[in-house]
Amino acid sequence: MLKGISLANVTVAFDGNPVVRNVTFESGAKSIAVIGSNGSGKSTFARLLNGLVKPTSGEVSVYGNTPDTKQASFLFSNPDLQIVMPTVFEDVAFTLSGLKLNAAEVRSRVGAALKLVGLEDLEQANCHELSSGQKQLLALASASVRKPKLLIADEPTNLLDLANARRISKLLGNIPSDQLVLVTHDLELAQACEEAIWFEEGILKSVGKPTDLIEAYRKFSS
Amino acid sequence: MLKGISLANVTVAFDGNPVVRNVTFESGAKSIAVIGSNGSGKSTFARLLNGLVKPTSGEVSVYGNTPDTKQASFLFSNPDLQIVMPTVFEDVAFTLSGLKLNAAEVRSRVGAALKLVGLEDLEQANCHELSSGQKQLLALASASVRKPKLLIADEPTNLLDLANARRISKLLGNIPSDQLVLVTHDLELAQACEEAIWFEEGILKSVGKPTDLIEAYRKFSS
Amino acid sequence: MISLYQSGNSFLHRLSAGPKLAALFVVLAAIGLSTSHPVLAATSFLFTWLLYLLAGDSSNRFLLQVWRFSYIALFVFLPQLYFGGIERAFGFTLATLSALLLAALLSMTTRTIDLVAIMQKISRSKSFALIVTLSINSIALVSNLAKNIVEASAARGVKPNRIRQIVTLFVVSLKFADDYAESLAARGIRI
Amino acid sequence: MKLELRDYPRIAIFVGLIAALGVIPAIQVIPGVPVTAQTLGVMLAGAVLGSYRGTLAVLMFELLTLAGLPLLAGGRGGLSAFVGPTAGYLIGWSIGVWVIGFVIEKLPKVPLFLSSLLAFVLGGIVAIYVPGILWYAYTQNAPVLAVAQGNLIFLVGDSLKIAIALVVLIALKAAYPKALR
Numbered sequence: 001m002l003k004g005i006s007l008a009n010v011t012v013a014f015d016g017n018p019v020v021r022n023v024t025f026e027s028g029a030k031s032i033a034v035i036g037s038n039g040s041g042k043s044t045f046a047r048l049l050n051g052l053v054k055p056t057s058g059e060v061s062v063y064g065n066t067p068d069t070k071q072a073s074f075l076f077s078n079p080d081l082q083i084v085m086p087t088v089f090e091d092v093a094f095t096l097s098g099l100k101l102n103a104a105e106v107r108s109r110v111g112a113a114l115k116l117v118g119l120e121d122l123e124q125a126n127c128h129e130l131s132s133g134q135k136q137l138l139a140l141a142s143a144s145v146r147k148p149k150l151l152i153a154d155e156p157t158n159l160l161d162l163a164n165a166r167r168i169s170k171l172l173g174n175i176p177s178d179q180l181v182l183v184t185h186d187l188e189l190a191q192a193c194e195e196a197i198w199f200e201e202g203i204l205k206s207v208g209k210p211t212d213l214i215e216a217y218r219k220f221s222s
Numbered sequence: 223m224l225k226g227i228s229l230a231n232v233t234v235a236f237d238g239n240p241v242v243r244n245v246t247f248e249s250g251a252k253s254i255a256v257i258g259s260n261g262s263g264k265s266t267f268a269r270l271l272n273g274l275v276k277p278t279s280g281e282v283s284v285y286g287n288t289p290d291t292k293q294a295s296f297l298f299s300n301p302d303l304q305i306v307m308p309t310v311f312e313d314v315a316f317t318l319s320g321l322k323l324n325a326a327e328v329r330s331r332v333g334a335a336l337k338l339v340g341l342e343d344l345e346q347a348n349c350h351e352l353s354s355g356q357k358q359l360l361a362l363a364s365a366s367v368r369k370p371k372l373l374i375a376d377e378p379t380n381l382l383d384l385a386n387a388r389r390i391s392k393l394l395g396n397i398p399s400d401q402l403v404l405v406t407h408d409l410e411l412a413q414a415c416e417e418a419i420w421f422e423e424g425i426l427k428s429v430g431k432p433t434d435l436i437e438a439y440r441k442f443s444s
Numbered sequence: 445m446i447s448l449y450q451s452g453n454s455f456l457h458r459l460s461a462g463p464k465l466a467a468l469f470v471v472l473a474a475i476g477l478s479t480s481h482p483v484l485a486a487t488s489f490l491f492t493w494l495l496y497l498l499a500g501d502s503s504n505r506f507l508l509q510v511w512r513f514s515y516i517a518l519f520v521f522l523p524q525l526y527f528g529g530i531e532r533a534f535g536f537t538l539a540t541l542s543a544l545l546l547a548a549l550l551s552m553t554t555r556t557i558d559l560v561a562i563m564q565k566i567s568r569s570k571s572f573a574l575i576v577t578l579s580i581n582s583i584a585l586v587s588n589l590a591k592n593i594v595e596a597s598a599a600r601g602v603k604p605n606r607i608r609q610i611v612t613l614f615v616v617s618l619k620f621a622d623d624y625a626e627s628l629a630a631r632g633i634r635i
Numbered sequence: 636m637k638l639e640l641r642d643y644p645r646i647a648i649f650v651g652l653i654a655a656l657g658v659i660p661a662i663q664v665i666p667g668v669p670v671t672a673q674t675l676g677v678m679l680a681g682a683v684l685g686s687y688r689g690t691l692a693v694l695m696f697e698l699l700t701l702a703g704l705p706l707l708a709g710g711r712g713g714l715s716a717f718v719g720p721t722a723g724y725l726i727g728w729s730i731g732v733w734v735i736g737f738v739i740e741k742l743p744k745v746p747l748f749l750s751s752l753l754a755f756v757l758g759g760i761v762a763i764y765v766p767g768i769l770w771y772a773y774t775q776n777a778p779v780l781a782v783a784q785g786n787l788i789f790l791v792g793d794s795l796k797i798a799i800a801l802v803v804l805i806a807l808k809a810a811y812p813k814a815l816r
């Protein structure tokens with residue numbers, strides 16, 4: 001019955017300070033943009049969805065289950081932090097290491113993920129020698145190779161040029177996951193989502209069509 | 223005679239790889255936007271202007287002098303990189319530490335710089351407790367307190383929300399410096415400059431009005 | 445940065461750091477001589493307790509500290525018992541404990557910055573002051589980077605590879621340090 | 636020797652790295668002397684920063700610890716770490732880091748893997764154990780040989796740490812060659 005993400009009266013407090021306050025929200029939209037001021041709780045909301053942050057009170061569920069990092073993949077803004085293994089191939093394969101696949105399956109799935117992001121020729125390259133755009137593409141391949149139900153991206157186009165940002169944003173739409181949650185200050189990127197939500201001071205201020213919310217947010221910020 | 227920044231046949235190579243190639247450019251414009259793809263040499267160009275990068279061949283001059291960090295201040299995208307001292311006041315004053323000013327002068331100049339960016343009430347605050355937007359405002363105060371002729375900003379609105387980004391971009395125009403060089407992927411921000419230059423693969427591809435260059439760059443990136 | 449300092453207003457808190465440090469070294473030397481005399485060592489121990497009480501120790505921090513040092517006490521007691529007998533074991537253990545407790549009392553009643561200030565005064569160098577400031581910043585910074593790395597690898601949904609996490613931490617930290625150096629240079633800081 | 640501006644943040648970052656390694660829970664094999672991951676940071680400080688800068692990093696770490704920051708494994712610190720029976724090891728850290736940098740600097744033509752292996756054994760084990768053993772033996776008035784025997788138990792953990800330090804050093808060099816100059 002429950003499809004997609006669902007939060008019921010969720011509050012998150014750090015050292016007694018609530019940073020997400022009594023949020024209730026449910027959505028099965030294919031893509032959800034999360035916008036709002038600095039410190040408004042967007043990243044905390046995003047971390048609730050893969051269980052990296054636990055609610056202080058309230059209930060979160062993702063496709064009917066307690067959130068965990070198996071169902072939900074996460075793409076951070078700083079790709080340097082996400083690189084785990086020395087080479088491109090190994091890094092993507094690392095995400096599959098818990099799945100007990102045989103070598104051929106790993107090969108084919110990693111190959112497909114790298115092809116999707118256009119890094120198929122760099123399989124053996126040293127991760128840290130990639131350009132910033134390529135690193136982010138690699139992080140996306142590593143996040144998507146497990147075919148998560150939910151893909152969460154927190155400022156994925158940070159510091160990328162227009163071509164790379166467009167590439168990432170196009171790819172985010174093509175990843176074989178059921179749902180995408182996209183936290184961003186890039187309003188052009190937010191515009192392309194199906195639904196948008198807007199946080200201010202930990203409160204879910206508004207839910208709606210990206211066009212409407214972005215307009216309201218622009219007014220609010222000026 | 224020479225006013226503003228001037229580069230004559232400048233090439234910069236790292237380990238033999240040229241990353242800025244044979245650039246010749248002169249401008250006295252009040253504000254210059256620098257756009258271009260990732261890795262195209264924008265930041266290297268910016269570092270030529272305060273002498274942090276030396277040309278492998280060719281000549282750079284800033285207001286007729288060899289570039290140095292006295293004439294030119296630099297604002298980075300990550301404010302955490304720029305904060306040194308524990309409190310807001312001390313951090314801004316730290317920039318003045320080489321100038322051998324007396325305590326009263328330091329007080330008044332730091333006070334003025336903080337007032338300019340609207341942090342005058344946070345003088346005694348702990349830097350690491352500031353929000354991301356406030357940290358960037360502090361970095362701007364620290365960069366402007368020496369009253370540089372040239373202010374260089376490399377992605378100064380990175381990861382900031384709309385209101386903070388607007389605040390920074392407005393302030394960049396109000397800093398008492400003769401010239402602003404603004405490296406950015408945020409084309410709205412670039413739009414507001416007097417002149418724009420566009421790098422690709424180390425080559426100065428084009429110089430002109432922001433509107434025209436941005437349009438060409440958008441086409442190029444799609 | 446949290447430190448071992450416990451705020452308070454006793455005479456030990458008010459005593460300035462320099463003389464306190466000097467007095468401490470004299471007492472520590474005296475304790476060092478008391479090791480082979482169990483009675484003297486016991487006296488040192490009681491003297492130390494008295495100082496804790498004078499420092500306004502209402503919440504039995506003394507006993508807490510004794511408990512925290514009990515590992516070390518055991519590390520002293522057992523070998524001494526084996527090699528030297530019960531009397532010697534008590535003497536050494538009590539003397540060692542007293543020295544540890546006194547040193548801890550210094551940390552509890554003296555602000556870290558006051559002690560750092562003494563070191564700066566002794567070094568009389570601007571670059572020393574800069575390294576101290578940067579080092580203190582870097583403690584919180586690296587711990588944050590470590591937290592982010594652990595989080596990023598947890599987000600992969602696989603059992604983390606600790607050694608690779610350490611590699612990533614070193615790579616990211618050193619890059620940060622080099623970028624930081626550049627921003628110092630850009631601020632016109634000269635050494 | 637003169638420090639360049641870029642050395643300052645690098646020295647500082649190693650203070651942070653050694654402190655961060657203290658968060659990895661220490662194991663008490665011998666009561667009072669933890670098996671600690673922090674010596675891994677000490678070894679890498681020598682290998683990455685070199686003898687002089689590496690020593691400065693370890694000394695700065697120890698100075699801040701002495702001044703009251705709880706940077707040692709298990710959140711310990713303050714002057715008491717330097718008056719207890721294990722203080723010799725801490726002195727050993729600052730000697731060991733120098734030895735490591737020195738050995739690698741003296742063997743520029745030897746492959747890094749080998750020179751650092753030798754350096755880690757000499758600096759990460761010998762140079763740390765010797766002051767550690769002597770200090771304990773002296774302050775506790777105990778026979779040096781017996782103390783040295785008891786100390787052997789650390790060889791297990793320290794060999795493992797050397798292996799890890801080698802892996803990290805080689806990987807660091809591959810990922811960020813500028814890290815080692």
Ligand SMILES: Nc1ncnc2c1ncn2[C@@H]1O[C@H](COP(=O)(O)OP(=O)(O)OP(=O)(O)O)[C@@H](O)[C@H]1O
Pocket residue numbers: 014015019036037038039040041042043044045354381383
């Ligand atoms: N682990 C934590 N411990 C303590 N406070 C935290 C923690 N994580 C976040 N916060 C605080 O919670 C608030 C919300 O943070 P969050 O990162 O969710 O904001 P955000 O909307 O993502 O902001 P930004 O746009 O700047 O990324 C902030 O005030 C932040 O300082």
Ligand SMILES: Nc1ncnc2c1ncn2[C@@H]1O[C@H](COP(=O)(O)OP(=O)(O)OP(=O)(O)O)[C@@H](O)[C@H]1O
Pocket residue numbers: 132159161236237241258259260261262263264265266267
């Ligand atoms: N210190 C350095 N040593 C070696 N190579 C460098 C150095 N600095 C920059 N480069 C290389 O020079 C090229 C240009 O880098 P630069 O940082 O100027 O690009 P950029 O246009 O600012 O890119 P971005 O938009 O991603 O910030 C890149 O390929 C980069 O890897």
Ligand SMILES: O=C(O)CCCC[C@@H]1SC[C@@H]2NC(=O)N[C@@H]21
Pocket residue numbers: 668669670671672674707708716721724725763764767789792793
């Ligand atoms: O944390 C401390 O107080 C310092 C303890 C020193 C531990 C020594 S260093 C050599 C040997 N190897 C270890 O892992 N622990 C001991």
Ligand SMILES: [Mg+2]
Pocket residue numbers: 042043044154
């Ligand atoms: Mg965020």
Ligand SMILES: [Mg+2]
Pocket residue numbers: 264265266376
């Ligand atoms: Mg750049």
